[in-house]
Amino acid sequence: MSTADGPSTTCDAVVVGAGPNGLVAATALADAGWDVVLLEAQDEVGGAVRSAEVTAPGFVTDLFSAFYPLAAASPVIRGLDLEQHGLRWSRASDPVGHALPDGRGAVVRADAQETAAGLDAAAPGDGAAWLAMVEQWSRVRDPLLDALFTPFPPVRAATRLLARTRTRGALDLARLAALSVRRLGHERFAGEEARVLLTGNAMHSDLPPDGAGSALYGWLLAMLAQDVGFPVPEGGAGALASALRRRAEAAGVRVRCSAPVSEVLVEHGRATGVRTEDGSRVRARRGVLADVPAPVLYGELLSAVDLPPLLRSDLDRFQWDPATLKVNWALDGPVPWVAPEVRGAGTVHLGADDDGLVDVGADLTVGRMPRRPFLLFGQMTTADPRRSPAGTESAWAYTHLPRALAGDADAVHEQVGRVEAAVEEVAPGFLGAVVGRHVQDPSALEAGDRALSLGALNGGTAALHQQLVLRPTPGPGRPETPVPGLFLAGSSAHPGGGVHGACGWNAALAALRQRGPLGTVRAALARTVWSRVLSDPR
Incomplete structure (x- = not known):
């Protein structure tokens, strides 16, 4: 079939964007018997889950994300049985460590007792405190993960969680969700080593160490490190994306790459398909699911639609997380760390001590370029020996920048120097081992994946003012949008960033549940909630 605009395809649902969330959404719909077309702007699937040889021949670099504790723990990803589609996980001997500027090191080892022993040697009593934290995690793990990854409000998961914790335990978790990671570290631990393990993990988000809510991120990632580790796909991050694609295609999904979408089609007030940049149309009988950032969906793909003025006003207040700078290296040998504790860790945090991490957060908050940047450093060959020739190392580091300075080429170049100086400080001789280097500045990261606005x-920010019913804007906190038949499936939706697939899964469930009598009721309720939110005078 063709139209005046170009060729036309008809299906049950079209999914825009083949990042992890889009791949999961398409697979869930196809598993339910829907005919699904998945459109991706890039020439390969994966979004921010891709790898390539960019530093030197034979050295595999993960171009964006690299370690996947959330994927390993996610009931969504685990339920897809990706191992049946070629995925194999690899793990470093130690999941994550922190190299302090004075040469000390702290590490989460695979065994909790060994982690505790190392922390206790640094500060007596901290080992027992760590094991108490692990015990708390084991008690709440399953219902908490279900609550985090399911559509809001997570009634069943919250009920199970309350049954596990009782009232006092639930209040402790609520306090943890509002606490700063700096406060949590100082409440629980006497030594700096344990504190920086929590704070370094918290800084995987964009929350400052003394910011409300940062404790939950630090605690969650530290406990996942202790529980499932920080695994990587054998052969590169692209292997995870390839397994997701094979799983989707096995379910019947039609994947089309190099097919950027320019518009979501809306007829008689309902999303009915999309138009691609070459003029082709894909008609969708049942729904359109968008694995794109909320500002892109509402501001670009729906630019011709008469959206409620309050929604557009809310989007003007949408807050992105900071920009990112990433530097990749090929090394002719292992990283020469001073601290022996971090030599076997796949992920190493470095650049600042406990107090210095607060300074980094303050710099980013006020828009200054941190003079002592905090780095997340990946030793990929340590985690997966297939990433580079024997005896060498494929490594990278990323750091956050103020968005206002992301386009200042001189400032970014200077920060690259500070990044390498920070590694050299804790690993003297590092720069002499470099045989290849590749820099991804904020613009390059966005060019590689349009969803990564300046990296x-x-x-969008993980701060409390843009979470739950406030994500991405004040509303029901669900994947439904004010346009019937259109669902937000990207990380701008609850529960947010990370490779866990929940945003796509939740959008697929919402699309599936719109059918039938109960679905009609749900759709009516969603429209009512949106109507009330967007018509409420301020």
Whole structure:
């Protein structure tokens, strides 16, 4: 079939964007028997889950994300049985460590007792405190993950969680969700080593160490490190994306790459398909699911639609997370760390001590370029020996920048120097081992994945004012949008950034549940909620 605009295809649902969330959404719909077309602007699937040889021949670099504790723990990803489609996980001997500027090191080892022993040697009592934290995690793990990854409000998961914790335990978790990671570290631990393990993990988000809510991120990632580790796909991040694609295509999904979408089609007030940049149309009988940032969906793909003025006003207040700078290296040998504790860690945090991490957060908050940047450093060959020739190392580091300075080429170049100086400080001789280097500045990261606005990794800030019913804007906190038949499936939706597939899964469930009598009721309720939110005078 063709139209005046170009060729036309008809299906049950079209999914825009083949990042992890889009791939999961398409697979869930296809598993339910829907005919699904998945459109991706890039020439390969994966979004921010891709790899390539960019530093030197034979050295595999993960171009964006690299370690996947959330994927390993996510009931959504685990339920797809990706191992049946070629995925194999690899793990470093130690999941994550922190190299302090004075040469000390802290590490989460695969065994909790060994982690505790190392922390206790640094500060007596901290080992027992760590094991108490692990015990708390084991008690709430399953219902908490279900609550985090399911559509809001997570009634069943919250009920199970309350049954596990009782009232006092639930209040402790609520306090943890509002606490700063700096306060949590100082409440629980006497030594700096344990504190920086929590704070370094918290800084995977964009929350400052003394910011409300940062404790939950630090605690969650530290406990996942202790539980499932920080695994990587054998052969590169692209292997995870390839397994997701094979799983989707096995379910019947039609994947089309190099097919950027220019518009979501809306007829008689309902989303009915999309138009691609070459003029082709894909008609959708049942729904359109968009694995794109909320500002892109509402501001670009729906630019011709008469959206409620309050929604557009809310989008003007949408806050991105900071920009990102990433530097990749090929090394002719292992990283020469001073601290022996971090030599076997796949992920190493470095650049600042406990107090210095607060300074980094303050710099980013006020728009200054941190003079002592905090780095997340990946030793990929340590985690997966297939990433580079024997005896060498494929490594990278990323750091956050103020968005206002992301386009200042001189400032970014200077920060690259500070990044390398920070590594050299804790690993003297590092620069002499470099045989290849590749820099991804904020613009390059966005060019590689349009969802990464200036390298923003989480689809919008993780701060409390843009979470739950406030994500991405004040509303029901669900994937439904004010346009019937259109669902937000990207990380701008609850529960946010990270490779866990929940945003796509939740959008697929919402699309599936719109059918039938109960679905009609749900759709009516969603429209009522949106109507009330968007018509409420301020």
